[in-house]
Amino acid sequence: MKLKKLIPELVNNIIDLGYDKEPREVEGLAMSVIKSGADALIRSGEGTGKSTALVMGAIQRLKNPVEEAPRAIIVVSSREKAFEMEELFKKLSFRTNLRVFPAFDQGILQYQKDMIYEGLDLLIVTPKRLMELISCTGIPMTKIQTIFVDDFDKMDKATEVPVLYHLENMLEKVQHIVTYTNWHESLDIFEERVMKGPRMIEVEEPID
Numbered sequence: 001m002k003l004k005k006l007i008p009e010l011v012n013n014i015i016d017l018g019y020d021k022e023p024r025e026v027e028g029l030a031m032s033v034i035k036s037g038a039d040a041l042i043r044s045g046e047g048t049g050k051s052t053a054l055v056m057g058a059i060q061r062l063k064n065p066v067e068e069a070p071r072a073i074i075v076v077s078s079r080e081k082a083f084e085m086e087e088l089f090k091k092l093s094f095r096t097n098l099r100v101f102p103a104f105d106q107g108i109l110q111y112q113k114d115m116i117y118e119g120l121d122l123l124i125v126t127p128k129r130l131m132e133l134i135s136c137t138g139i140p141m142t143k144i145q146t147i148f149v150d151d152f153d154k155m156d157k158a159t160e161v162p163v164l165y166h167l168e169n170m171l172e173k174v175q176h177i178v179t180y181t182n183w184h185e186s187l188d189i190f191e192e193r194v195m196k197g198p199r200m201i202e203v204e205e206p207i208d
Helices: 008-016 025-036 050-062 079-092 109-117 127-135 161-170 185-194
Strands: 040-044 072-075 100-103 122-125 146-149 175-180 199-203
Touching: 008 050, 008 079, 025 040, 025 050, 025 175, 025 199, 040 050, 050 072, 050 079, 050 146, 050 175, 072 127, 072 161, 079 100, 079 122, 100 109, 100 127, 109 127, 122 127, 127 161, 146 161, 161 185, 175 185
Parallel strands: 040 175, 040 199, 072 122, 072 146, 100 122, 146 175
Antiparallel strands: none
């Protein structure tokens, strides 16, 4: 990963956290595509750093707090992953003042809606809660620039993947970054219907 091409705050945090000492292949490959604004399908095994790549990419794209409406969404498969991604984002976005909030199925919907409308840059959310928030106009959608989908293959194909299609129908000219470990035919459909000439990134080896 070419640190000199990243915002200084992110570079300093990467160094402070030691990510520069053992760089992961997927982080460098993903970052260049995310920065370019292109869509990407990222296949990588567990422990290879694909979630970290999404967080780093989100910070690089967002850079600084702007207005009140979120500009990026990370869709995750579970409440636990939402908190994990939030913690990672806060560590890597330290010094930027970027605002993040996790919304998930088990939380109080009205509270989550209120927190979103207080202002944030990144929303981390599970598919079901995303649909509920959209249905009650709980997310201002006018500023969304990038949709990140973490572990697409862990999404329920009958109930959760359709939420991603609904989201796409509401937005135009949005970058899509999707990670997965195992290919599923629903990815073919998603790529065809939603993505625009996505770059394919594949990383084989796991990181201990």
